[in-house]
Amino acid sequence: AQSVTQLGSHVSVSEGALVLLRCNYSSSVPPYLFWYVQYPNQGLQLLLKYTSAATLVKGINGFEAEFKKSETSFHLTKPSAHMSDAAEYFCAVSEGDDMRFGAGTRLTVKP
């Protein structure tokens, strides 16, 4: 079955610094890949998704992710962190049926 591994359960950056959240996947077929975000005391919402079109995917709030098949990666980046980006981020993979999530990465943004 498909799976994802998120490297780093906690990431801390300063406001204005680059955000990089790592995700590697395992899939037996070309996957669909997703990033979801969970803000404090809120439900999960979709940030962006890769569905075999462009390998660089742009999402909401200035986030983007690049699908790299050779590295089986789908890392999430944002050039400049804002305080409002503090949340938990989940990478997910689907082979066309069910969806499996990673353990999540909690992002802290320091002033």
Added chain:
Amino acid sequence: GAGVSQSPSNKVTEKGKDVELRCDPISGHTALYWYRQSLGQGLEFLIYFQGNSAPDKSGLPSDRFSAERTGGSVSTLTIQRTQQEDSAVYLCASSSVSPTGELFFGEGSRLTVL
């Protein structure tokens, strides 16, 4: 309603009791998922329903857990003889038939087993 609705939002129960958690998906969504979110454990896949197909139960942690979906709409997750390790937030999500469809999550049911 417009979103995925879950009830109860909070449930406190005693060890050994049975609990039922309900999920009302977005109208027209054929796919329905249950996940368990525990501190530091991320989202643990439990079960997946797609239309009239047999559900994917591969994530259910033990035979104390079961789920059904009636009429292709409302789903109930049942935990029998609850244990303290069952304490978690149980999340339901629904999606359109497309495999690339976004999952829409409910607010979750927080279960505490004393």
